[in-house]
Amino acid sequence: xxxxxxxxxxxxxxxxxxxxxxxxxxxxxxxxxxxxxxxxxxxxxxxxxxxxxxxxxxxxxxxxxxxxxxxxxxxxxxxxxxxxxxxxxxxxxxxxxxxxxxxxxxxxxxxxxxxxxxxxxxxxxxxxxxxxxxxxxxxxxxxxxxxxxxxxxxxxxxxxxxxxxxxxxxxxxxxxxxxxxxxxxxxxxxxxxxxxxxxxxxxxxxxxxxxxxxxxxxxxxxxxxxxxxxxxxxxxxxxxxxxxxxxxxxxxxxxxxxxxxxxxxxxxxxxxxxxxxxxxxxxxxxxxxxxxxxxxxxxxxxxxxxxxxxxxxxxxxxxxxxxxxxx
Amino acid sequence: xxxxxxxxxxxxxxxxxxxxxxxxxxxxxxxxxxxxxxxxxxxxxxxxxxxxxxxxxxxxxxxxxxxxxxxxxxxxxxxxxxxxxxxxxxxxxxxxxxxxxxxxxxxxxxxxxxxxxxxxxxxxxxxxxxxxxxxxxxxxxxxxxxxxxxxxxxxxxxxxxxxxxxxxxxxxxxxxxxxxxxxxxxxxxxxxxxxxxxxxxxxxxxxxxxxxxxxxxxxxxxxxxxxxxxxxxxxxxxxxxxxxxxxxxxxxxxxxxxxxxxxxxxxxxxxxxxxxxxxxxxxxxxxxxxxxxxxxxxxxxxxxxxxxx
Ligand SMILES: Nc1ncnc2c1ncn2[C@@H]1O[C@H](COP(=O)(O)OP(=O)(O)O)[C@@H](O)[C@H]1O
Ligand SMILES: [Mg+2]
Numbered sequence: 001x002x003x004x005x006x007x008x009x010x011x012x013x014x015x016x017x018x019x020x021x022x023x024x025x026x027x028x029x030x031x032x033x034x035x036x037x038x039x040x041x042x043x044x045x046x047x048x049x050x051x052x053x054x055x056x057x058x059x060x061x062x063x064x065x066x067x068x069x070x071x072x073x074x075x076x077x078x079x080x081x082x083x084x085x086x087x088x089x090x091x092x093x094x095x096x097x098x099x100x101x102x103x104x105x106x107x108x109x110x111x112x113x114x115x116x117x118x119x120x121x122x123x124x125x126x127x128x129x130x131x132x133x134x135x136x137x138x139x140x141x142x143x144x145x146x147x148x149x150x151x152x153x154x155x156x157x158x159x160x161x162x163x164x165x166x167x168x169x170x171x172x173x174x175x176x177x178x179x180x181x182x183x184x185x186x187x188x189x190x191x192x193x194x195x196x197x198x199x200x201x202x203x204x205x206x207x208x209x210x211x212x213x214x215x216x217x218x219x220x221x222x223x224x225x226x227x228x229x230x231x232x233x234x235x236x237x238x239x240x241x242x243x244x245x246x247x248x249x250x251x252x253x254x255x256x257x258x259x260x261x262x263x264x265x266x267x268x269x270x271x272x273x274x275x276x277x278x279x280x281x282x283x284x285x286x287x288x289x290x291x292x293x294x295x296x297x298x299x300x301x302x303x304x305x306x307x308x309x310x311x312x313x314x315x316x317x318x319x320x321x322x323x324x325x326x327x
Numbered sequence: 328x329x330x331x332x333x334x335x336x337x338x339x340x341x342x343x344x345x346x347x348x349x350x351x352x353x354x355x356x357x358x359x360x361x362x363x364x365x366x367x368x369x370x371x372x373x374x375x376x377x378x379x380x381x382x383x384x385x386x387x388x389x390x391x392x393x394x395x396x397x398x399x400x401x402x403x404x405x406x407x408x409x410x411x412x413x414x415x416x417x418x419x420x421x422x423x424x425x426x427x428x429x430x431x432x433x434x435x436x437x438x439x440x441x442x443x444x445x446x447x448x449x450x451x452x453x454x455x456x457x458x459x460x461x462x463x464x465x466x467x468x469x470x471x472x473x474x475x476x477x478x479x480x481x482x483x484x485x486x487x488x489x490x491x492x493x494x495x496x497x498x499x500x501x502x503x504x505x506x507x508x509x510x511x512x513x514x515x516x517x518x519x520x521x522x523x524x525x526x527x528x529x530x531x532x533x534x535x536x537x538x539x540x541x542x543x544x545x546x547x548x549x550x551x552x553x554x555x556x557x558x559x560x561x562x563x564x565x566x567x568x569x570x571x572x573x574x575x576x577x578x579x580x581x582x583x584x585x586x587x588x589x590x591x592x593x594x595x596x597x598x599x600x601x602x603x604x605x606x607x608x609x610x611x612x613x614x615x616x617x618x619x620x621x622x623x624x625x626x627x628x629x630x631x632x633x634x635x636x
Binding site: 057059061087088089090091092093096097099101104105106107108109110111114118119122123154156167170 | 531532533534536537538539540541542543544547551552555556629630631632
């Protein structure tokens with residue numbers, strides 16, 4: 001079982017020192033990535049999803065940020081303790097990332113070919129000619145028509161969806177073990193979102209890549225993820241496999257997220273549900289459940305102490321005072 | 328691209344036409360005249376002088392005559408330096424000013440970019456603080472202070488360089504150093520600040536994060552992914568900078584006794600030497616619009632997002 005685990009994130013903490021105070025953007029996050037599987041990380045904007053994944057790659061802008069604790073074990077070896085040279089061996093090679101806004105994530109001054117070839121040459125030791133062939137092959141896989149021609153163009157000559165395809169092709173060009181996709185469809189047209197998700201799904205399956213899919217909407221992860229982590233204010237509040245999350249959500253926040261997914265089988269004219277209140281300000285957060293002001297089940301204890309993480313069954317846990325005081 | 332260049336070149340014609348016309352009439356509006364300063368000139372002599380230079384004719388007639396001369400490249404005689412034509416005066420002074428301005432701007436650009444890069448990469452460390460303090464001095468201290476201070480230190484005290492003079496003298500190219508440094512200083516300061524800010528902005532950009540996430544070394548990230556985008560704003564600053572540096576050279580030329588066009592320019596304005604003023608305005612403007620044009624074309628080559636139609 002554990003042989004399948006490629007990456008273990010253990011109690012990861014990432015803080016930012018801001019003028020307003022200490023921002024604990026990620027505060028004790030743990031999860032495992034298994035070979036070829038897809039993990040969804042879901043939460044409202046500002047909950048620390050991007051920071052978690054930038055920390056895995058040690059890409060936190062510093063100052064103001066730093067990794068305040070935890071381990072990121074890739075095949076048992078802690079990435080956070082590696083030298084810069086060792087980490088560069090991993091970035092783009094073992095773990096690659098694609099980001100939210102394909103319009104700004106490609107360098108506007110360099111041809112697609114330059115940007116793709118540099119990665120392949122760096123990690124695969126191919127010469128430029130072979131690297132270009134490989135790049136063209138990846139673009140073709142990613143569904144870009146006439147890739148031999150398109151590869152010599154600049155990013156502005158591509159539409160948003162096409163640019164995200166280029167990003168995917170580039171990210172997968174060195175056969176990474178893990179692809180981190182940070183809200184890959186949020187900036188795209190609705191019609192294109194499904195195509196991009198389908199592409200990630202299909203390519204990762206074909207290449208055997210594990211995927212971390214970050215999103216703020218449970219609807220996006222529904223069909224794609226094996227496991228789901230729900231994040232709130234820098235912590236994972238519920239972790240379970242996809243069926244359990246949708247079938248019997250435990251945390252009130254997860255229930256809220258599920259209710260706010262638009263559903264086709266409901267034909268009421270009601271407005272789409274949204275969780276009342278605002279996402280919390282996590283600067284100088286006191287010890288309490290940060291969700292209590294928005295929670296309909298809030299008790300006194302919720303205002304005084306962060307709930308312990310209770311294991312419910314293997315691989316399933318929730319951090320909420322509704323489920324006992326831990327065990 | 329070729330089409331764009333031709334169109335831009337053609338658009339220089341109306342621009343120059345407007346400049347010539349406006350200057351011609353504006354100069355005449357200013358009170359005084361070329362001969363009114365010379366006291367004691369008998370009325371009859373003044374009349375004869377005006378007649379000699381066709382200045383007794385109606386203004387519009389003079390304008391047409393002048394325009395015709397300009398079209399064949401003749402700027403007419405100087406009213407003050409009676410032994411030389413305007414063409415000769417400009418041909419003597421202008422190249423010196425251009426040499427000084429070009430050297431100064433090249434110096435400012437090169438040093439400014441280098442210091443800007445250093446500052447940005449060492450943000451908030453002593454290298455950054457000292458470079459930016461120097462830049463504040465460069466921007467706030469006027470040329471007529473910087474020039475004499477440099478003269479005092481490097482020429483009078485250290486005796487490394489000549490106090491004044493020009494490249495055709497015995498001291499040769501050495502004479503170029505102090506005036507070029509003086510003239511370059513404020514532009515160096517501005518370019519250093521501009522490139523620092525611009526590099527810092529690009530360093531935070533999404534595409535640089537992508538480059539890092541691919542495992543590229545910091546050196547390659549800077550050279551390949553940061554510099555080009557960050558230095559583009561400098562290119563577009565070079566056009567206006569050239570305009571400024573040419574104007575600034577008037578001050579520097581008089582501090583260092585450089586036989587440039589700056590000194591004649593000031594004199595000609597005070598003397599109401601109409602043909603000389605016009606000649607200088609035309610040559611300057613032609614030069615500046617050409618520089619701006621070249622900068623635009625260069626920018627287009629550097630930024631792939633710009634499509635010339
Ligand atoms: N570079 C940064 N400097 C300061 N604060 C940051 C930075 N990056 C992220 N944060 C803060 O960290 C928190 C988590 O951000 P993020 O992980 O981007 O959220 P999301 O879940 O939307 O991806 C937010 O409060 C955000 O303001
Ligand atoms: Mg995010």
